[in-house]
Amino acid sequence: xxxIKVIVFLFFVLCSKNLxxxxxxxxxLVVNEDTVWIHSNPLECYFATKGDNIRTIGGLELGKYKDxxxxxxxxxxxxxxxxYIATWKLENDSLFLIGANTGCAGKxxxxxxxxxxxEFGSNKVFAWWFTGTICRPDGELIWYFHGGYExxxxxxIHYVFVQGKLIDIEEINNVTTSIVETKSASNEIAxxxxxxxxxxxxxxxxxxxxxxxxxxxxxxKIKKE
Numbered sequence: 001x002x003x004i005k006v007i008v009f010l011f012f013v014l015c016s017k018n019l020x021x022x023x024x025x026x027x028x029l030v031v032n033e034d035t036v037w038i039h040s041n042p043l044e045c046y047f048a049t050k051g052d053n054i055r056t057i058g059g060l061e062l063g064k065y066k067d068x069x070x071x072x073x074x075x076x077x078x079x080x081x082x083x084y085i086a087t088w089k090l091e092n093d094s095l096f097l098i099g100a101n102t103g104c105a106g107k108x109x110x111x112x113x114x115x116x117x118x119e120f121g122s123n124k125v126f127a128w129w130f131t132g133t134i135c136r137p138d139g140e141l142i143w144y145f146h147g148g149y150e151x152x153x154x155x156x157i158h159y160v161f162v163q164g165k166l167i168d169i170e171e172i173n174n175v176t177t178s179i180v181e182t183k184s185a186s187n188e189i190a191x192x193x194x195x196x197x198x199x200x201x202x203x204x205x206x207x208x209x210x211x212x213x214x215x216x217x218x219x220x221k222i223k224k225e
Contacts, residue, residue, distance in 0.1 A: 022078040023146050025103060029136060030089040039137055039149035042130040042161075043086045043097065049129050055083070057100060058118025077104040084114060088127070088134075090159065093166040095127040095134075127164040134159040142175065143208045152208065188214045 026037040047055045055062050062083030077083075080103050087099040100114040117123050139154025154175050160168040192200040193210040200209065211219045 022081075023144075023151060024082075024148055025080050025085060026149065027085060028087040029134065030087070030098070031136075032090075036136055036138075038088075038134050040132070040134040041082060041086065042088065042095065042127055042132070042134065043084070043100070044082070045132065046127075046129045056119075057084070057114050057116060060114060060118075062102075080104050085111075089124075090166065095130060095159075095161055095164045095166070097125040097127055098123065127161075130164050131162050132160075134161070190214045 026039050027041055027043075029036055029038045047053075050056075083102065085101050085103040086097060087101075089096045089098045097116060097120070100116055101111045102114060103111045116125065135149070136157040136159065137151075137153035137155075138157055141151060141153055143152040145151050152174055154173070156172040156174065158170040158172060159166060160170065190212045192203050193212060194200060203209075209221055211221055213219070
């Protein structure tokens with residue numbers, strides 16, 4: 001196992017290019033004896049290798065099904081726009097796809113298993129296509145955001161991969177009990193705001209808020225009493 005780095009984050013970026021209007025159901029990761037939700041979808045990188053926005057597994061177009069008369073239709077589940085929940089396993093520093101399910105995006109909103117062997121020729125597939133970071137939320141939910149994977153938990157564990165091989169693990173702490181203010185004349189604090197952009201009379205004792213500096217920069221902070 002790789003050395004774990006502990007990184008204290010005093011800010012958290014809420015905006016994401018993949019921001020969705022509804023909080024999304026994550027994929028599943030098996031790590032040793034733990035089975036956990038993750039806020040990452042490595043299978044999307046595989047679809048990218050197929051090109052032309054092809055999102056199929058073994059000929060099954062995700063979210064598209066046939067009724068008893070053979071008529072095709074799409075099932076829409078706002079909490080699962082991608083149309084599946086994939087299950088992954090971290091084994092000997094390698095990432096494997098070991099299953100997939102339609103979840104609430106399946107017919108009649110029932111989860112149905114997807115036969116990944118029709119696509120990959122096996123039910124355990126080394127994720128050679130994935131270079132990136134898998135985010136595993138950990139601890140208490142400290143701020144809920146109704147969109148994508150933007151809710152904030154006490155901690156995050158980031159598994160960093162290159163072509164399916166684990167190269168690093170980073171532990172991120174999203175909670176701080178104290179904030180050191182920068183006293184630089186060029187970067188003095190000009191005000192505190194809530195996440196809706198409304199100015200506050202003083203720095204909050206807890207929760208999520210935004211600091212505006214005199215140089216125009218902003219910083220998001222989380223404090224827990």
